[in-house]
Amino acid sequence: MRWSKLFIPTLREVPAEAEAPSHKLLLRAGYVRQIASGIYVYLYLAQRSFLKITRIVREEMDAIGAQEFYMPALNPAELWQESGRWDQVGQIMFRLKDRNQRDLCLGITHEEGMTDIARRELRSYRQLPQIWYQIQEKFRDEPRPKSGLLRMRQFIMKDSYSFDLDPAAMEVSYKKHYDAYCRIFERCGLKYKIVEASSGAMGGKLSHEFMVLSDAGEDWVVLCSCGYAANREKATSRPSPVEDDSSQHSPEPFPTPGQRTIEDMVKFTGEVAARFIKSLLYVAEDKPVLLLLRGDRQLSESKLAEVLGTDVFRPATPEEAERYLGGPLGFVGPVKLKGVRILAEAGLEGRRNMISGANQKDTHLRYVTPGKDFKAEYHDLHEVVDGDICILCGLRLKVSKSIEIGHVFQLGTRYSDTMGARVLDRAGKQVSLYMGSYGIGLERILTAAIEQNIDADGTALPASVAPFEVILTVTNMEIAALREAGDKLYEEMRSRGIDVLYDDRDERPGVKFKDADLTGVPYRLTLGRKKFEKGLTEILDRSTREMTDVRIERAAGELETRRLRPG
RNA sequence: CGGGGCGUAGCGUAGUCUGGUUAGCGCGCCUGCUUUGGGAGCAGGAGUUCGUCGGUUCGAAUCCGGCCGCCCCGACCA
Numbered sequence: 001m002r003w004s005k006l007f008i009p010t011l012r013e014v015p016a017e018a019e020a021p022s023h024k025l026l027l028r029a030g031y032v033r034q035i036a037s038g039i040y041v042y043l044y045l046a047q048r049s050f051l052k053i054t055r056i057v058r059e060e061m062d063a064i065g066a067q068e069f070y071m072p073a074l075n076p077a078e079l080w081q082e083s084g085r086w087d088q089v090g091q092i093m094f095r096l097k098d099r100n101q102r103d104l105c106l107g108i109t110h111e112e113g114m115t116d117i118a119r120r121e122l123r124s125y126r127q128l129p130q131i132w133y134q135i136q137e138k139f140r141d142e143p144r145p146k147s148g149l150l151r152m153r154q155f156i157m158k159d160s161y162s163f164d165l166d167p168a169a170m171e172v173s174y175k176k177h178y179d180a181y182c183r184i185f186e187r188c189g190l191k192y193k194i195v196e197a198s199s200g201a202m203g204g205k206l207s208h209e210f211m212v213l214s215d216a217g218e219d220w221v222v223l224c225s226c227g228y229a230a231n232r233e234k235a236t237s238r239p240s241p242v243e244d245d246s247s248q249h250s251p252e253p254f255p256t257p258g259q260r261t262i263e264d265m266v267k268f269t270g271e272v273a274a275r276f277i278k279s280l281l282y283v284a285e286d287k288p289v290l291l292l293l294r295g296d297r298q299l300s301e302s303k304l305a306e307v308l309g310t311d312v313f314r315p316a317t318p319e320e321a322e323r324y325l326g327g328p329l330g331f332v333g334p335v336k337l338k339g340v341r342i343l344a345e346a347g348l349e350g351r352r353n354m355i356s357g358a359n360q361k362d363t364h365l366r367y368v369t370p371g372k373d374f375k376a377e378y379h380d381l382h383e384v385v386d387g388d389i390c391i392l393c394g395l396r397l398k399v400s401k402s403i404e405i406g407h408v409f410q411l412g413t414r415y416s417d418t419m420g421a422r423v424l425d426r427a428g429k430q431v432s433l434y435m436g437s438y439g440i441g442l443e444r445i446l447t448a449a450i451e452q453n454i455d456a457d458g459t460a461l462p463a464s465v466a467p468f469e470v471i472l473t474v475t476n477m478e479i480a481a482l483r484e485a486g487d488k489l490y491e492e493m494r495s496r497g498i499d500v501l502y503d504d505r506d507e508r509p510g511v512k513f514k515d516a517d518l519t520g521v522p523y524r525l526t527l528g529r530k531k532f533e534k535g536l537t538e539i540l541d542r543s544t545r546e547m548t549d550v551r552i553e554r555a556a557g558e559l560e561t562r563r564l565r566p567g
Numbered sequence: 568c569g570g571g572g573c574g575u576a577g578c579g580u581a582g583u584c585u586g587g588u589u590a591g592c593g594c595g596c597c598u599g600c601u602u603u604g605g606g607a608g609c610a611g612g613a614g615u616u617c618g619u620c621g622g623u624u625c626g627a628a629u630c631c632g633g634c635c636g637c638c639c640c641g642a643c644c645a
Contacts (some may be wrong), residue, residue, distance in 0.1 A: 009577090010606095011577090011578060011579095011594095011595090011596070012578075012579085012594060012595075012606065013578055013579045013580095013593095013595095014578085014579085015578065015579085016573080016574095016579075016580095016637090016638080017573095017637060017638060018576090018638085019639070034637090036636085036637090037636080037637065037638085060597085085645075088644095088645085089645055091643095092643090092644070092645065093645085108645055109645055138645095140644085140645080142643085142644065143568080143642075143643045143644065144639095144640095144641090144642090144643075144644085146638085146639085151644080165576080227611050375573070398589090437645095439594045439645095446639060457605095462570095473604095475603070475604055476603050476604090477603095478601090478603075506601050507603090507606090508602080508604090508605090508606080509603060509604045509605065510603090510605040510606050511605085511607095512604095512605090513604075513606085514605065514606050515606085517605090526604080528604055529603085529604085530604085536628075
């Protein structure tokens with residue numbers, strides 16, 4: 001393509017709306033324009049990148065026997081009411097009415113649509129397994145779209161769904177996807193981690209996320225050098241050891257005027273935070289729940305939701321504390337409580353002679369021993385923090401920010417049961433299909449690739465996702481010999497199938513170099529006057545900045561060679 | 568939804584506190600000449616309902632109120 005004929009609106013200055021590095025780059029390099037919060041236009045360069053990413057995704061999905069469909073984004077409410085998600089998903093779904101006041105929605109994913117086809121068409125185990133996928137727009141009314149293409153209200157997803165006879169077969173389909181995802185992300189040139197994830201409201205058990213470590217991301221992953229890797233919502237850790245007084249005592253009140261927080265009490269008593277029982281009163285579905293954590297730990301509300309089986313809960317108000325505990329917030333504790341469910345983090349089991357609130361103003365208790373002085377249900381409730389101990393190897397864990405680029409779920413029969421997707425098995429019995437669902441966010445692949453390769457001048461994209469493979473830059477189009485050599489080289493590269501962007505604009509060299517750096521195209525082939533007179537052109541590797549002079553007639557061949565061994 | 572910030576030409580911004588000529592500057596854009604290896608120079612030129620609606624005032628980008636939009640932090644995130 002000749003740049004002089006293209007629309008690539010690069011900017012010298014970053015629009016004030018952009019904060020995340022990839023967002024700034026996408027705007028400056030002329031890839032995208034925003035039309036509303038979380039809604040973007042993909043201009044020529046972005047679209048070219050997406051076509052390349054899409055092609056990689058297609059090839060790898062097709063390679064595991066997946067069949068491409070295209071589902072409507074516009075769905076009737078009935079489908080979602082049958083699965084129960086019409087009520088379950090809440091405000092994240094865009095809902096609308098047609099002219100006859102019938103409820104419709106825009107799909108957030110397509111379990112319902114795919115399961116609907118499956119239940120209508122699949123009759124026999126002989127038709128299994130099936131893997132169906134699509135590459136299509138998803139709509140989500142996010143509470144807060146952010147960071148350019150990282151969290152949008154409309155985005156492109158590759159989503160696939162597997163249908164199998166039993167759990168073992170489902171695992172085979174799951175593994176196929178897992179492996180295909182690895183190949184996709186490798187081909188896209190991404191450095192990624194695979195972590196155990198919680199499946200959230202999707203239902204199902206086993207789930208993995210594919211994550212690219214990046215400060216621009218919004219998910220937290222917990223990693224250990226031994227290989228342990230989990231989403232923070234799911235991750236667990238061992239408590240670091242604490243010395244407790246092991247002698248026999250009974251709880252004993254002592255005055256602590258005005259000492260409401262763990263921090264206050266650490267200063268007041270001189271004991272370390274881990275010696276305290278942090279007691280949080282919550283109200284879950286109108287019932288009080290007392291949550292106990294080690295003084296130096298934070299509650300993970302996602303884990304709490306899993307334990308409670310609901311996400312309808314909140315911290316109690318001061319009035320509620322008085323009502324349920326008989327004492328004010330700040331002096332809450334588990335001893336001698338009646339009528340309040342007590343959940344404790346597992347790390348409190350076996351501890352002795354700790355300090356807790358006494359449910360009485362300005363009073364705490366010492367010598368509180370879990371199990372002896374109060375009974376609790378023990379669960380994994382704490383949020384893992386940097387430096388916690390790995391449950392597998394005992395080393396320190398690291399918590400890192402990351403971008404979620406893919407997610408695979410084993411759904412089991414959650415949708416086939418609710419929607420009635422069954423087939424006859426070998427024995428002629430009706431059985432629910434075992435499903436999996438698998439998603440890749442296409443914009444996040446591009447965003448992650450940009451973030452991973454960003455530098456002061458722009459970005460250096462992997463060739464597989466860059467909008468072009470090469471930019472051919474002629475430094476001065478007014479010099480006829482140079483221009484003619486450029487035209488000739490351009491035609492030669494095109495005839496060899498090299499994806500080349502020919503910068504034939506009547507601009508000064510500086511402008512062309514700056515623009516080339518911005519776009520992230522992996523190679524720049526420069527035709528400049530001095531070297532041209534010696535029959536030379538130069539190849540610049542955008543990522544390493546390495547410059548190589550080659551004879552003009554060999555340049556196209558050299559680029560082909562490099563394409564075969566990228567990186 | 569809670570907290571914070573912002574809205575002036577395509578982009579970046581000054582001016583707003585303390586109301587008063589024709590709303591200023593840089594980049595970009597158009598024309599001409601010069602220039603051509605890291606965002607050129609000179610000359611001329613076009614482009615703004617100052618987010619929007621209302622109020623105060625002789626007079627509003629500026630003061631007051633409503634609304635809309637965008638960004639950030641948090642909540643939230645199938």
